[in-house]
Amino acid sequence: MACQCNNEECFIELDKFIEERNLTGESSLIQVLHQAQHLFGYLPRNLQVYVAKKLNIPIAKVYGVVTFYTFFSETPRGENVIQVCLGTGCFVKGADKVMLSFESELEIKQGETTADNQFTLSAVRCVGACGLAPVVIINEKVYGHVQSEDVKGILENYIVGEITTQTA
Amino acid sequence: MKINSITELRKLHTEKLPLLALRQAEAHVGKERVIMVCGGTGCHSASSKELLEELQKEIKAQGVSELVEAKATGCFGFCAEGPIIRIFPDDVFYIKVQPSDANRIIKDHIIGGSPIDDLLFLEPTINEKVKTMHEMSFYKKQMRIALRNCGIIDPENIDEYIAAKGYLALAQVLEQNKPEAVSQLLIDSGLRGRGGAGFPTGLKWEATRKAKGDVKYVICNADEGDPGAFMDRSLLEGDPHSVLEALAIAGFCIGSDTGFIYIRAEYPLAIHRLEVAIAQAKEAGLLGENILGTGFNFDIKIKYGAGAFVCGEETALMRSIEGSRGEPFNKKVFPSESGLWQKPTCTNNVETLANIPVIFLNGADWYNKIGTERSKGTKVFALGGKIKNVGLVEVPMGTTLREIIFEIGGGIPNDRQFKAAQTGGPSGGVIAAEFLDTPIEYESLIEIGSMMGSGGMIVLDEDNCMVNIAKFYLEFTCEESCGKCTPCRIGTTRLLEILDKITKGKGTLKDLETLNDLSNVIKDASLCGLGKTAPNPVLSTLKYFNDEYMAHVVDKKCPAGVCKDLLQVTITDKCIGCTKCARICPVQCIDGKVKEQHIIDQDKCIKCQACIAACPVQAITTI
Incomplete structure (x- = not known):
């Protein structure tokens, strides 16, 4: 999730991260991108250009790496990130149906974010909690033994939760 | 505190032994107890952290802090029954423990001295509640070598690892000071790569040791990407120091002073435990410069993956560490000659490394006797899918699939029939029922069209297509x-x-x-x-x-009834003609008069099955 500070502070923090560790060149790129995504929430084009200049490597190289790894995102993510485990253990117990259920409830496809920026729906491959299959993780909370009919109820927690925080 | 010599480390080991005394005592010795709470991912997700906090709170509240301690430990393996706790020295094993049970565990068990019956496991073979894990068929055929410290020690405490003979293997190797003897011992042990391919580990070390070059690297491959596999994760979470120790031994053997652990960014808990372990080992002088005063330097850096399965492949992994797209390269020259940054590199999987310290402590002969002619030692499997006892199991090579699935795994739930077991993840294959008695070995699994893989074992039943x-x-x-x-x-x-x-x-x-x-x-x-x-x-x-x-x-049929487009939804003669189905059908393809059997127009039906849910008498089925 994106940090709450304004962009400038994020850039200062990123600089600090790079300078403190004396990071330079290609070999530090993935580490720096991890930190950049952690600070900004995603990796927009201007940030990629910034990282390229900072590490003294071609912009194309940075772009190539960002687009290769699924962990890096070029688009902002929603307030709540839903991860549906599609590991084999969950899949054989009906995780695909759970995913379909989320897709139809939120009216988005896997990998997309809702128009109101509330939810991002993504798939993960095995979180290692096969004893609880099928597993869904929303933000940090883990839901075990999820069936497609539970999806609506789970989502309601977050919609209600959001209203409460807004009024508070 | 820095440990300056091998003698100091051995002395420290003896001094720290009492830390584990309660956990190793075979009989009830006194009133003191220790409660080990599973901190593996499965139990963690099922609120074992809250349980631990609650237990610690209750210990204070009920005034028994002098008597009992609650600690987190690595995975017990029986994930299906989590969260799990084990109480020493009376060795009582509780399953599905909730934070709300903390009060009575302290009150009834710790103070009152009587185990709580409803938290005990019901052993299906004898239909009786059992107190210890040794009485459970889930554990009877298991042999824990790689997982030896999981469930015993606190992974975030280096003293407990040292008490469990930690770093003594490194000390032994450094004392002997013969790198060639290190790879030879591994060759003699018969240990093969646990990442899936099964290349003899000793030969890999030997080749990298012999390769020319002043700069060499060792890598721990912790990019566990197979969907349905979580062995490496559990090992790193439960016993991170054993991997660090093995990497240092590898470094000494091949002549490298730098190790990398390449780990998935999706494993935050494992990363945290590794970071803690590396910091502790550095502080203790077990990593860094002049380790144990022997002049050997070795440092370990963590490198994070970023969600690419292909990076589990050795050469792609090296590209990723170098900061590039994780694309593999042609192994015309083996990585042992030219790998990471074109330097001789030795890459080993987490489970392979976890086996290594104990092989040095117990000797090659000891290890060589476990397993079969072609495959030595044990293998950890992540057992999942349509199986009762989902979890992490470690069995000697040569154990049959039938033993793993039906004895350890407890068979298929809901009285369904076994259809196949899938091993090796996306690189492996399915194993049909006719091969259930095949002993597990690298070669035998390939012969029947699958492979060992990293250790995911997913059981499928007749409902899977x-x-x-x-x-x-x-x-x-x-x-x-x-x-x-x-x-x-x-x-x-x-x-x-x-x-x-x-x-x-x-x-x-x-x-x-x-x-x-x-x-x-x-x-x-x-x-x-x-x-x-x-x-x-x-x-x-x-x-x-x-x-x-x-x-x-x-x-044009799916026998398991999974492929939606091949299903035919039909109304049987149980139909009472209530018209509910016709009203709920989104495409109006159900026709029929009140109190008469309805009919579905198969050409129009979109197989949404809304009618099945709506029918009050279960008259609608799929075929």
């Missing part, structure tokens, strides 16, 4: 193919398209032929292991479950 399973794996490999070589990039896409066609009822007999031919081309022509093994799920399902493919293609 084999064509759909093959499609599931192909979706995975297709998405994860890095795109560098054509056979893998285009080939897996084409395979997936054909499988999709078959599951939609549009497949032809010619398609089955194409699947087979194309699979063999991809196997032969792909650059790296990902492509070379990607067609395995297709080939093995085609071979052993050909009848299911035929049913999809010829009869």
Whole structure:
């Protein structure tokens, strides 16, 4: 999730991260991108250009790496990130149906974010909690033994939760 | 506190032994107790952290802090019954413990001295509640070597690892000071790579040791990407120091002063435990410069993956550490000659490394006697899918699938029939019921069309469609193919398209032929292991479950009732004519008069099954 500070502070923090560790060149790129995504929430084009200049490597190289790894995102993510485990253990117990259920409830496809920026729906491959299959993780909370009919109820927690925080 | 010499380390080990005394005592010795709470991912997700906090709170509140301590430990393996706690020295094993049980555990068990019956495991073979794990059939056939410290020690406490003979193997190797003896001992032990391919570890070390170069690297491959596999994660979370120790031994053997651990960014808990362990080892002088005063320098850095399955492949992993796209390269020259930054590099999997310290402590002969002629030692499997006892199991090589699935795993739930076991993840294949008595070895699994793989074992029952399973794996490999070589990039896409066609009822007999031919081309022509093994799920399902493919293609039916497009929803004569189904149908394809049997127009039906849910008398079924 994106940090709450304004962009400038994020850039200062990123600089600090790079300078403190004396990071330079290609070999530090993935580490720096991890930190950049952690600070900004995603990796927009201007940030990629910034990282390229900072590490003294071609912009194309940075772009190539960002687009290769699924962990890096070029688009902002929603307030709540839903991860549906599609590991084999969950899949054989009906995780695909759970995913379909989320897709139809939120009216988005896997990998997309809702128009109101509330939810991002993504798939993960095995979180290692096969004893609880099928597993869904929303933000940090883990839901075990999820069936497609539970999806609506789970989502309601977050919609209600959001209203409460807004009024508070 | 820095440990300056081998003698100091041995002394420290003796001093720290009492830390584990309660956990190693065989009989009840006194009133003191220790409660070990599982802190593995499975139990963690099922609120074991809250449970630990609650137990610690209750210990204080009930005034027994002098008597008892509650600690987190690594995975016990019995994930299906989590959260799990084990109380020493009386060795009582509690399952499905909730934070709300903390009060009575302290009050009734710790103070009152009587175990709580309803938290005990009901052993199905004797239909009785049992107190210890040794009485449970889940554990009876297991042998814990790699997982030896999981569930025993606190992974975030280096003193406990030292008490459990930690770093003594490194000390022994440094004292002997003969790198060639290190690789020779591993060759003699018969240890083979646990990442899946099964290359003899000692030979790999020997080759890298002999390679010319002043700079060499050792890498721990912790990019566990197989969906359904979580062995490495549990090991790193439960016993991180054993991996660090093994890496240092590898460094000494091949002549390297730098090790890397390449780990998935999706494993935050394992990363945290590794960071803690590395910091502790550095502080203790067990990593860094002049280790134990012997002049040996060795440092370990963590490198994070970023969600690319192909990076589990050795050469792609090296590219990723270098900061590039994780694309594999041709192994014309072995990485032992030219790997990371073109320097001699030795890469080992987490589980392989976890075995190493104990092999040095107990000797090659000890290890060599475990397992079979061709495969030595034990293997950890992540048992999942349609099986009662989902969890992490470690068994000696040569154990049969039947023993793992039906004795340790407890069989298939809900009285369903076993259909197949899938091993090796997207690179492996399915194993049909006729091979249940095959002893597990690297070669025997390949002979029956699957492979050992990293250790995922997913059990499938009669409700799983084999064509759909093959499609599931192909979706995975297709998405994860890095795109560098054509056979893998285009080939897996084409395979997936054909499988999709078959599951939609549009497949032809010619398609089955194409699947087979194309699979063999991809196997032969792909650059790296990902492509070379990607067609395995297709080939093995085609071979052993050909009848299911035929049913999809010829009869246009899915025998397991999974492929939605092939289902036929029909109304049986149980229908009471209540019209509920006709009213709920979104495409108005159900017709019928009140109090008469209704009929579904199959041409219009979209198979949404809303009618099935609406029917009050279960008169609507799928065939």
